[in-house]
Amino acid sequence: MVLPSVAAVYVGLMIAAIDSTLVVSLIGPISSSFGASDRAFWISTSYMLSLGACSPIYGRLSDIFGRKSCLLWATIIFGLGTGLCTMSPTMEFLILGRAVQGIGAAGLQPASAIVTNDLIPLRRRGMYHAFGQLVYSFGFAIGGPVGGFLNDWLGWRAAFTMQIPPILLAFFMILFFLKLPNLPITREQHAKEVEMKGKPLYTVIWTRCDPLGTTVMVAAVVTMLLTFSLVSVYDLAWSDVKVWGLLLIAAVLFAFFVLIEARWTREPIMPMRFMTQWSYTSIFLSYFIISTTQAMLFYLPFYLIVVMEESTSEIGLRFLPISVATLSSAFTVGSLLRRTGQYRTMAIVMTILSALSPAWMATWTAKNRPSDASQFLAVVPAGIGGSGLNTILMVALFAVAGQQDSAGAVGLVYLIRTSGVIVGISALGSIIQKILIVELNKRIHGKHADQIINLIRKNLNAIATLPSKQRQAAKESYGIALQSFQIIIVGLSLLNLVIVFFIKERPLSGRMEPQRPTNDEEQEAQS
Incomplete structure (x- = not known):
């Protein structure tokens, strides 16, 4: 029952992963075909907004109406959004389709963790989360190339049309192969189900949703x-x-x-204990910080393009080690969790590793340029630490939440991760730009200084065409700005280390049984 059920869920997860990067490679062709390049960012933003906002909702709905029903509806909604994108006559219509896709993906992405929690004992859960991470990483990696190929071959609409058959496959696999056990419920949950039995659907939604x-x-x-x-x-x-x-x-x-x-x-939809009990808030805070620090990888290409003058293909190779490190770490941590049943010490080690990469890259400037080996190896600790900590935090969350809160907690995690990425890229990017402006003003003077500074800030490729003196000024300024940025990332990682240090260790059961809150937590919740 376990393997077919998990496979059914992972098909939907891979589709959502492919779509998340497939569209990135299509933003240019799509916006150009509609003559709406000024609204291109909404293609991704509408998806991210609906994905983040709706993730917690699916957790509550799956507790009330069942995991399988919600997964089927999430797949239908994702397919509907894909169809809208395929047929979109205007840019506004396509943006609507992307928002609908995000609503569906909000159910597909957390489903792998929620269903795994229903099927797999805590000790073995890390390995299954690692496999889910492998599935998501594979889909995430091939989405861009697949989208570019389909656009060049058949046009951008084909990239959406070609998703319909896999979506149908996911729907029927969930329908026929997803088998979930009848999990124990509390007296309170049983009383609520008895009370709502025979009531109209709108009454159930209004009362329980x-x-x-x-x-x-x-x-x-x-x-x-x-x-x-x-x-x-x-x-x-x-x-x-x-x-x-x-x-x-x-x-x-x-x-x-x-x-x-x-x-x-x-x-x-979000119980107060999620916000008032340290056992929950410590995990949620840690998730937010590691999601925010992912901005490090987003802005690393800025240094490689401007200071190191590397091509796009060379930059792609620099990220190959982190892909290997990410997957290796997830499976290693999953195996150790299964063998030892302990996670707090590993979480501390992984957080320290996450801080090593930005600390290493904080030594890079325009004058202190890293070697090829340093560029390859510097991202590896971040890959090992980030991936391992993600796996540990998910298992730790299930150890705390138990069966009653697991779905809602996972939905909240996906909201936190989405929010962390967006906040990290925008807020930390704003800091980079402020430092960059100060440094450029120190180095570039003259009649057209403002235009040159604006060009350097907004068009990285144009920097190579500038006179040597201005090009060197751009390199030095970007080097200092990105060095300051990496120091901030180190600070956030150290803050996360403090939070992780105080995460409470819970026993990981090797059998499928509901995890109950401790007496201390029950008293804390009541107070």
Whole structure:
């Protein structure tokens, strides 16, 4: 029962992974075909917003209506979004299709972790998460090349059309092969099911799905992520009224959401213990920080292009070691978890390894250029540490959450990871730009200084065409800006080390049994 069920879920996971990078290679052709390059960023942003906002919702829905039903509906919604993208007559229609795809992917991506939790004992779960990471990484890696090939061969619409058969395969595999056990439930859960039995669907949704809290949460998440996306894409200053105004609205919405969940909701979509118990918040905070520090890999090519003057193909080779390190670490950690049943010490080691890469790269400047071996090896600790810590945190979360909270906790993790990536790229990117402007102003003077500085900031490829003196100024400025950026990443990694140090160790059972909260936690939750 286990292998066919896991395989059925992983097919949907791979489709979502392929789609996430497939579209990146199509942004140029799509925006050009509609003559709407100024709105190109919405192709990815609409997907990310709906993915992040809807991930926690699927956790609650799967607890009420069942994992299988929600997975089937997520696959249908993803397929509907794909069909809308295929037939889109305008850019706005395609952006709508991408948003619908994101809603479907919000159910497909967390499903592998949720279903694995239902089927596999805690000790063995790390290996299955590692295999899920392999599936996702493979889909993520081939999405871009597949999209580029299909665009060159048949046009960008074919890249969406070709996804329909795999989506149908995923739907029927989930329908026929996904078999889940009847898991034990608490008396409270049983009482709720008995109370709702025979009630109309809208009554069940209104009573158990927390519609008010869900609506406010989605509005808050979309407002926050949209703000950071606008800062990143349009280079808005944080003092801009549109930026701090939207952040203020998001803060008010989040505060209102917490009030709803704490005071007014019978079955909150996000239980208060997620925010008040350190056993949960430590894991969520750690997930947010490691997602934010992934900006290190996003901005590393800036250094390689400007300072090292490397080509795109050479930069791609620099990232090959981190792919190998990521997968190797996930399987190694999964194997150790199975053998030892302990994770806290490993989590500390992995967090230290994550800090080594930015510390190493913080020594790179325009004058202190790294060797080829250093460029290859510097990213390896980040790959080992980040991948291993992700696997450990997921197992630690299940050890804390138990069966009752597992789906909701996983949905929240995917929201946190999406938010962390967007916040890291936009907020830390803004810091890079501020330092870069200061350094360029120190080095470039004259009549056209402002135009040259603007060109250097916004067009990396144009730097190679500048006179040697200005090109050297650009190299030195980028070197200092990215060095400062790496130092910030080191600081965040050390903060994460403090958080991970205080994560509580829980026994990992080798049998399928519900994990119950401790008496201390029950008293803490009641108080």
